[in-house]
Amino acid sequence: TSLFDAVELAPRDPILGLNEQYNSDTRPQKVNLGVGVYYNDEGRIPLLRAVRQAEVQRIEAAAARGYLPIDGLAAYNKAAQVLLLGEGSEVIASGRALTAQALGGTGALKIGADFLRQLLPQSKVAISNPSWENHRALFERAGFTVETYPYYDPATHGLDFDGMLAGLKALPAKTVVVLHACCHNPTGVDPTFEQWQQIAQAVKEGDLVPFLDIAYQGFGEGLEEDASVVRLFASLDLTMLISSSFSKSFSLYGERVGALTLVTSSQDESARVLSQLKRIIRTNYSNPPTHGGTVVSTVLNTPELHGLWAEELAQMRDRIRAVRTQLVEKLKARNVAQDFDFVLAQRGMFSYSGLSAEQVERLRVEHGVYAVSSGRICVAALNSGNIDYVANAIAQVL
Numbered sequence: 001t002s003l004f005d006a007v008e009l010a011p012r013d014p015i016l017g018l019n020e021q022y023n024s025d026t027r028p029q030k031v032n033l034g035v036g037v038y039y040n041d042e043g044r045i046p047l048l049r050a051v052r053q054a055e056v057q058r059i060e061a062a063a064a065r066g067y068l069p070i071d072g073l074a075a076y077n078k079a080a081q082v083l084l085l086g087e088g089s090e091v092i093a094s095g096r097a098l099t100a101q102a103l104g105g106t107g108a109l110k111i112g113a114d115f116l117r118q119l120l121p122q123s124k125v126a127i128s129n130p131s132w133e134n135h136r137a138l139f140e141r142a143g144f145t146v147e148t149y150p151y152y153d154p155a156t157h158g159l160d161f162d163g164m165l166a167g168l169k170a171l172p173a174k175t176v177v178v179l180h181a182c183c184h185n186p187t188g189v190d191p192t193f194e195q196w197q198q199i200a201q202a203v204k205e206g207d208l209v210p211f212l213d214i215a216y217q218g219f220g221e222g223l224e225e226d227a228s229v230v231r232l233f234a235s236l237d238l239t240m241l242i243s244s245s246f247s248k249s250f251s252l253y254g255e256r257v258g259a260l261t262l263v264t265s266s267q268d269e270s271a272r273v274l275s276q277l278k279r280i281i282r283t284n285y286s287n288p289p290t291h292g293g294t295v296v297s298t299v300l301n302t303p304e305l306h307g308l309w310a311e312e313l314a315q316m317r318d319r320i321r322a323v324r325t326q327l328v329e330k331l332k333a334r335n336v337a338q339d340f341d342f343v344l345a346q347r348g349m350f351s352y353s354g355l356s357a358e359q360v361e362r363l364r365v366e367h368g369v370y371a372v373s374s375g376r377i378c379v380a381a382l383n384s385g386n387i388d389y390v391a392n393a394i395a396q397v398l
């Protein structure tokens with residue numbers, strides 16, 4: 001018999017499965033709101049001008065393609081730290097931050113998970129209910145038992161803050177708590193800063209291990225504003241892990257540009273921790289790829305390109321916010337009974353629309369509008385060419 005005889009077919013990824021269904025749909029008016037990608041008003045993934053300029057520079061420099069260091073490009077890592085912790089950060093100045101370039105936000109989470117599993121073999125991981133669907137799978141694959149803490153309240157379409165706080169306070173010391181630092185995926189619901197202060201206090205008092213995941217910095221209120229949670233935790237002298245991603249903010253999904261940053265309690269600790277992270281990286285993929293990291297690093301470290309990038313990112317953010325307003329207005333104009341104003345309070349690319357699994361199914365079958373069965377829609381996939389069609393379709397399935 002074959003070596004692979006007993007291998008079972010794994011269930012396919014629900015979101016990628018949705019994409020396959022969408023691709024084989026022949027209706028010309030079909031719309032895919034199931035994706036986790038920013039599209040511009042023309043319905044395309046943008047190539048940012050800042051990115052393009054950095055790429056041109058890179059090609060013209062005709063640089064050799066040697067290996068990067070195990071932890072990646074130093075200038076990239078430093079720039080990633082500054083974006084998170086801020087210019088003039090005391091944590092950076094005192095050598096308490098260390099960063100490794102990673103294969104996207106996912107790669108950062110995985111290196112962090114492997115490191116924590118080795119450091120805290122007795123600990124469990126707690127993720128929000130609901131969370132990005134890969135969080136659970138990723139931490140389980142790293143060997144952890146994964147639990148959830150309350151987060152979303154379907155009744156209010158908002159945060160179950162009391163439940164969340166009580167849930168965090170009930171966790172045993174050294175539990176790893178994965179927190180979405182801004183633009184929660186999948187709900188779009190973020191705590192207020194005042195709520196974050198209480199969350200951070202609970203994390204500190206409970207001796208929990210915060211793992212902040214920030215995949216959408218710049219898509220909420222702004223680059224600096226969206227880092228406020230990271231800086232709040234740093235100001236409380238919390239040791240923590242941060243996975244950050246440039247996939248969305250640079251529109252460089254396929255280049256796998258992310259970073260794992262740890263905040264430690266001393267420079268000496270940082271050196272020891274980094275040495276362990278490098279072992280994990282070395283035995284997994286040896287070192288990260290050059291292209292995306294070089295491009296991001298060039299943009300972030302060239303003031304003119306940095307400024308251009310920040311403008312382009314602001315345009316993406318503003319477009320999403322405008323689309324939220326339009327969607328709510330268009331639904332009102334169609335006299336739907338439900339109040340969709342909660343969509344305006346949500347942040348980032350996603351919205352938990354409140355549509356039921358049956359309504360999502362009808363959207364797909366009757367209208368060719370694809371959404372995740374949880375009701376999650378990607379607001380960034382709406383544009384002036386499809387929003388009226390989608391508003392009509394939603395109004396008809398309500």
Ligand code: PMP
Binds near residue numbers: 106213
């Ligand atoms: N964390 C969250 C919350 C995400 O939504 C995503 C991407 N959808 C990631 C991490 C991973 O990002 P990347 O594509 O850079 O691996």
